[in-house]
Amino acid sequence: MAWLALALAVWIGGWWLNHVLSHRPKTRVTRLAVPIIFGVTLVIIWEALVRGLEISPVLLPPPTQIAVTFADKTHILWQDFVQTVIKGALTGYVLGCGAAFLMAIAVDRFDFLKRGLLPVGNFVAALPIIGMAPILVMWFGFDWQSKAAVVVVMVFFPMLVNTVEGLSDTDAMQRDLMRTYAAGYWKTLLKLRLPAALPFIFNGLKIASTLALIGAIVAEFFGSPTRGMGFRISTSVGQLALDLVWAEIVVAAIVGSAFYGGIALLEKALTFWHPSQRGRT
């Protein structure tokens, strides 16, 4: 009962604090503090509810137990991280986004390709591409190469569609100005159209960053060597070692957020001139 009362008290207290904070003028501190308080509140409630209702740790381990497992099994987690994120996801991400970028420039050059490939690309981007995973695992073997291949296929089309859209984001006036400067195709591309396309490219990179992790992990469900985050998750679920599963999820969450956040920071640095970035301090 005490735990349940604690959960209720924390919820009310946290919400009240946030209510007060969010009705004060917005500053950098409140903008950061409010979501953090909300998150901490949720974690404490989780802990209190699991203990108060005596939920078996096989079903839902309390956060403290997950933290202990996380600290104990760092070597396993690190090994899985290297296998899945560095070898699988990152390789595939760089290859896929790079290929899509080059393809987009080619597509943009030839109007015929653009009119033909864009509808197809848009269509493919909506398909459940993750289903390609078993086929690619069969082609490239169980190791990280097949995971990288899945990631390449998954990130290619969102990236392509976004980049092509970005490259056509200049208006006639700007292009005419480049012509009056006697700038050729390449010069116009480098100095005007690529910078103008950057917000779209970063949008594609952000979408691709979450897809890359998902692709690398899910591909491991179809076969992998005896390490990797997807492998660990599916086998630990079988052994009902849910604390290890949750530890892997924490790793995935940290990696995913860091990946996304890194790209967002890079975007901020490179597209500081764009209206969506100006006015934000």
Add this chain to the structure above:
Amino acid sequence: MRNIVPVLTVVAAIFAIWYVAAVALNAAWAYNKAERAGVSLTTSELISDTWSQKKPKLPAPHQVGAELWKTTGEMVAKGRAFSKRSLIYHSWVTFSATGLGFLLGTALGITLAIGIVYNRTMDMSVMPWVIASQTIPILAIAPMIIVVLNAVGISGLLPKAMISMYLSFFPVVVGMVKGLRSPGPMQLDQMRTWNATPAQTFWKLRLPSSMPYLFTSLKIGMAASLVGAIVGELPTGAVAGLGARLLAGSYYGQTIQIWSALIMAATLAACLVGLIGLVQRIVLKRMGMA
């Protein structure tokens, strides 16, 4: 309409590449067979063999087409459209999880969006977490969700639908928040001069102007929901559904079966997204927005 020729060209090119790739990838096995039989292959024999293997590395399009017909059209003709060997049955299983998850996700998304737009505290505390929740590769915990819910006694449709829900609520929240905030200060002031209650402002101004945003996010949500349902079927031990077909195919090396399940999933996705597009056209037209 002027895009038809380029699109058809691209599609034709994809098929051509597919056929060529089938020859290239399956050639090794064809040579292997020929060597053991002690015969040498001419080019035409090689090509016809690579396009008709039983377990090819890459099945040719017509093989996939034949398998699709065998598992859908022929089953219907025999009156066994819902037998366990028919893809229509498996698509139906996947579709029901997708649909339920999509409905739940949309409802959750719209509710959250209304809360975020009308409550400042929610806006500041929940919104960042909604965005953060998507940087977490949620599909990774799909197996755990299924197993845990099974242990509490919830099995069948609901666990899969939960995963679909989690994937589809995000685009709806983001789109609806944008949409509900899309009326400008001028329009909101106009409502105030008419002495409209907050409820009236919501029903007559905010909700209608959010419709274009809603439909765009529904399309993304539907596609995500289907992916969720397919991945959700993987850990259930390949019982039923398109995801189960994929897994069973990869266990037994039945590439043709994998490809036909894949094409079926693609068709299903295209139909569902197209359906939303149709509803969007009709609704927006009747509202005078398209």
